[in-house]
Amino acid sequence: xxxxxxxFHASIITKLxxxxxxxxxxxxxxxTIVAFYSQNASSELQQDWQERLxxxxxxxxxxxxxxxxxxxxxxxxxxxxxxxxxxYLKKLKGLISLGQGVDHIxxxxxxxxxxPVVRIVDPFMAKxxxxxxxxxxxxYTRDIYGxxxxxxxxxxxxxxxxxxxxxxxxxxGIGEIGNVVLxxxxxxxxxxxxxxxxxKNIQNILCNHGHDGFVKMLKSxxxxxxxxxxxxxxxxxxNKETFSLMKKNSCFINAGRGDHVVEEDLLESCxxxxxxxxxxxxxxxxxxxxxxIFWKQENIRIWPHVAAETNPQTAAxxxxxxxxxxxxxxxxxxxxxxxxxx
Ligand code: NAP
Ligand code: GLV
Numbered sequence: 484x485x486x487x488x489x490x491f492h493a494s495i496i497t498k499l500x501x502x503x504x505x506x507x508x509x510x511x512x513x514x515t516i517v518a519f520y521s522q523n524a525s526s527e528l529q530q531d532w533q534e535r536l537x538x539x540x541x542x543x544x545x546x547x548x549x550x551x552x553x554x555x556x557x558x559x560x561x562x563x564x565x566x567x568x569x570x571y572l573k574k575l576k577g578l579i580s581l582g583q584g585v586d587h588i589x590x591x592x593x594x595x596x597x598x599p600v601v602r603i604v605d606p607f608m609a610k611x612x613x614x615x616x617x618x619x620x621x622x623y624t625r626d627i628y629g630x631x632x633x634x635x636x637x638x639x640x641x642x643x644x645x646x647x648x649x650x651x652x653x654x655x656g657i658g659e660i661g662n663v664v665l666x667x668x669x670x671x672x673x674x675x676x677x678x679x680x681x682x683k684n685i686q687n688i689l690c691n692h693g694h695d696g697f698v699k700m701l702k703s704x705x706x707x708x709x710x711x712x713x714x715x716x717x718x719x720x721x722n723k724e725t726f727s728l729m730k731k732n733s734c735f736i737n738a739g740r741g742d743h744v745v746e747e748d749l750l751e752s753c754x755x756x757x758x759x760x761x762x763x764x765x766x767x768x769x770x771x772x773x774x775x776i777f778w779k780q781e782n783i784r785i786w787p788h789v790a791a792e793t794n795p796q797t798a799a800x801x802x803x804x805x806x807x808x809x810x811x812x813x814x815x816x817x818x819x820x821x822x823x824x825x
Contacts, residue, residue, distance in 0.1 A: 562582055589819070608797075655678045
């Protein structure tokens with residue numbers, strides 16, 4: 484790690500010096516202008532991306548999507564951006580999502596047909612998500628909130644005994660992230676199965692697909708984990724009807740997107756105790772408004788969309804490569820199927 488940082492900084496300094504001289508001496512040196520926007524991000528974050536991308540490609544220059552200079556951009560690197568700006572980027576050849584999800588880019592069909600959309604696929608993020616899901620599952624199965632409550636009142640007493648290996652766990656969405664979560668839980672001895680759109684074969688693990696597979700998992704599992712992408716087919720997939728198919732006392736965990744859930748239906752299921760615990764990382768409106776009713780519901784646990792954050796250190800290499808491919812007219816890895824929406 485130490486050597487990485489020394490190498491990283493030394494390389495950046497060398498490249499910056501090189502660039503200054505190069506700019507001074509060679510007329511016509513072309514920068515790769517990339518329009519950048521990350522909602523609520525600090526200027527330090529843009530600077531961090533700038534440096535990390537320059538480690539792989541010194542020609543990349545990030546400019547704010549909202550600036551005039553962005554109109555020269557061939558690529559845009561976006562997270563929850565004002566997409567109306569895209570129509571002013573006449574030289575645009577490709578869009579890159581600053582996260583694994585692309586719903587923020589594909590919503591409202593504002594991206595022209597001929598512009599490819601690329602997303603990050605980062606094993607580091609999949610592992611981070613796996614840790615968060617494990618933490619959420621353990622906090623439910625080991626009754627962590629009950630014990631925290633007892634600790635505050637100095638109560639030294641075992642609560643109801645929990646059989647934490649037999650509850651069945653459903654993972655909805657077993658793509659780049661979900662399949663890592665699925666396998667990690669299996670390897671820890673959990674009883675886990677997965678659901679996807681197309682048929683999957685994962686050694687030793689039951690994989691379901693399609694509508695029948697969905698209903699089967701809703702009915703038979705005790706812990707339900709949503710790791711789906713938000714598309715026209717998955718919008719509102721967890722609603723009154725699907726919650727009612729779940730077993731009484733089920734735990735519902737969502738790190739997909741807020742719009743996967745009909746929030747009023749989840750609230751109602753939590754109020755009646757049909758869903759005994761909901762652990763949420765994502766919401767219809769983010770940040771979750773101060774007056775949102777979820778804050779008051781004791782069996783709903785709130786996380787501020789941090790289950791698996793994009794990490795510039797681990798993701799910069801693939802983004803630099805995607806920018807290069809887009810500029811050279813090549814197909815970059817991890818292109819999104821716009822028709823499917825993920
Ligand atoms: P991915 O690789 O595209 O995998 C998506 C999975 O969902 C695939 O298994 C896919 O099935 C399945 N799926 C899609 N539509 C479906 C449908 N209609 N019915 C059944 N299954 C369906 O996506 P990923 O990289 O794993 O990321 C998943 C999502 O996680 C992202 O889109 C994002 O919303 C969310 N995320 C959240 C955070 C966070 O911090 N909270 C961080 C990163 C990502 P097939 O395999 O058959 O295609
Ligand atoms: C985060 O939510 C992501 O999609 O990467």
